[in-house]
Amino acid sequence: MNTIDFDRYDRVRAIRWQGDHLELLDQRLLPGRVEWMNCGTAADVAQAITDLVVRGAPAIGVAAAYGVVLAARAHGGAPTRTSLATELAGLRASRPTAVNLFWALDRMGARLDAGADLEALDREARAIEAEDLAANRHMGALGAALLSPDSGVLTHCNTGSLATAGFGTALGVIRAGVAAGRIVRVFNTETRPWLQGARLTSWELLRDGIDAKLISDGAGAHLFSTGQVQWLVVGADRICANGDSANKIGTCQLAIAARHYGVKVMVVAPSSTVDMATAKGADIQIEMRNCDELLGYAGTRTTAAGVRAWNPVFDVTPAALIDAIVTERGVIERPDAARMAAVFSASEN
Numbered sequence: 231m232n233t234i235d236f237d238r239y240d241r242v243r244a245i246r247w248q249g250d251h252l253e254l255l256d257q258r259l260l261p262g263r264v265e266w267m268n269c270g271t272a273a274d275v276a277q278a279i280t281d282l283v284v285r286g287a288p289a290i291g292v293a294a295a296y297g298v299v300l301a302a303r304a305h306g307g308a309p310t311r312t313s314l315a316t317e318l319a320g321l322r323a324s325r326p327t328a329v330n331l332f333w334a335l336d337r338m339g340a341r342l343d344a345g346a347d348l349e350a351l352d353r354e355a356r357a358i359e360a361e362d363l364a365a366n367r368h369m370g371a372l373g374a375a376l377l378s379p380d381s382g383v384l385t386h387c388n389t390g391s392l393a394t395a396g397f398g399t400a401l402g403v404i405r406a407g408v409a410a411g412r413i414v415r416v417f418n419t420e421t422r423p424w425l426q427g428a429r430l431t432s433w434e435l436l437r438d439g440i441d442a443k444l445i446s447d448g449a450g451a452h453l454f455s456t457g458q459v460q461w462l463v464v465g466a467d468r469i470c471a472n473g474d475s476a477n478k479i480g481t482c483q484l485a486i487a488a489r490h491y492g493v494k495v496m497v498v499a500p501s502s503t504v505d506m507a508t509a510k511g512a513d514i515q516i517e518m519r520n521c522d523e524l525l526g527y528a529g530t531r532t533t534a535a536g537v538r539a540w541n542p543v544f545d546v547t548p549a550a551l552i553d554a555i556v557t558e559r560g561v562i563e564r565p566d567a568a569r570m571a572a573v574f575s576a577s578e579n
Contacts, residue, residue, distance in 0.1 A: 239405040242391035261433040272301035272317035279324035286393020291330030295355035298338040328467040362395035365558035373403030382415030387478035388430040389465035416442035451487035466499040473549030473565030474511030485551040494553040511546030
């Protein structure tokens with residue numbers, strides 16, 4: 231797996247730190263337009279996270295870390311949690327489900343508690359970004375090693391370079407699997423209502439030269455029934471102490487269908503996504519977004535006036551439906567509380 235051509239399979243970056251401001255690739259506009267948003271304050275970063283300019287649990291964490299640096303720059307002097315309390319609270323409130331956000335803010339907060347100055351905070355945010363990229367590349371190799379030759383895979387939502395510091399989580403496994411010659415068929419869902427799969431994953435795969443086919447969100451079970459897919463490979467926004475995993479809405483129903491048809495399920499996420507302080511999936515706060523996101527797209531209403539909607543944007547896949555959780559620390563097969571505890575300590579959260 232050391233022969234992966236990263237120049238070919240890792241060309242996209244969604245986050246660019248410029249020292250005095252953060253540039254975020256506006257993912258709401260892709261693939262039609264490639265535009266960067268400049269964030270000069272922590273409030274700008276928090277709003278960008280809320281508005282889905284930047285999305286994907288690891289990328290949210292990286293962006294939030296740089297938001298803390300921007301907050302420290304604005305205050306001057308010796309930054310503390312107290313002096314940055316308003317900015318930290320704003321960043322924490324930007325999205326509720328992805329634990330990487332809180333992990334990154336807690337890590338930056340620990341540096342503040344240790345008396346870190348602006349330069350030290352800058353180094354810490356850069357380290358968070360670099361560590362995520364390294365973790366993704368390692369997870370790609372670990373996940374690809376689980377695949378039999380000539381495998382077909384389905385992925386849901388976007389878990390690539392756009393959702394991380396680079397290479398991706400579940401999409402990183404697919405990239406590594408294709409590079410190793412183990413994956414020969416790739417399918418990805420459209421992922422309503424924001425079409426992250428159709429707009430973002432398809433765009434990344436096309437740029438990589440990976441032959442893939444887009445399917446509607448409702449086609450997964452039928453695809454599994456055809457025998458073309460051996461693995462459902464997805465990311466996660468929070469993994470609980472018992473292995474239950476929250477991911478983009480629709481993941482759970484795909485995992486249920488996968489189990490019925492004998493398709494294995496792989497969850498790929500860095501250790502920063504593991505929340506040992508949350509015992510089970512039922513304890514996760516599921517983000518509810520504006521129902522207008524379901525009633526139309528890109529500013530055009532597609533439903534009749536008076537139609538109402540319900541818009542949870544994550545669901546929880548029970549650990550019993552997951553064959554393997556892949557983190558940079560290793561592979562946890564048939565995850566449960568004991569196997570999770572063997573790799574992760576509750577004291578880490």
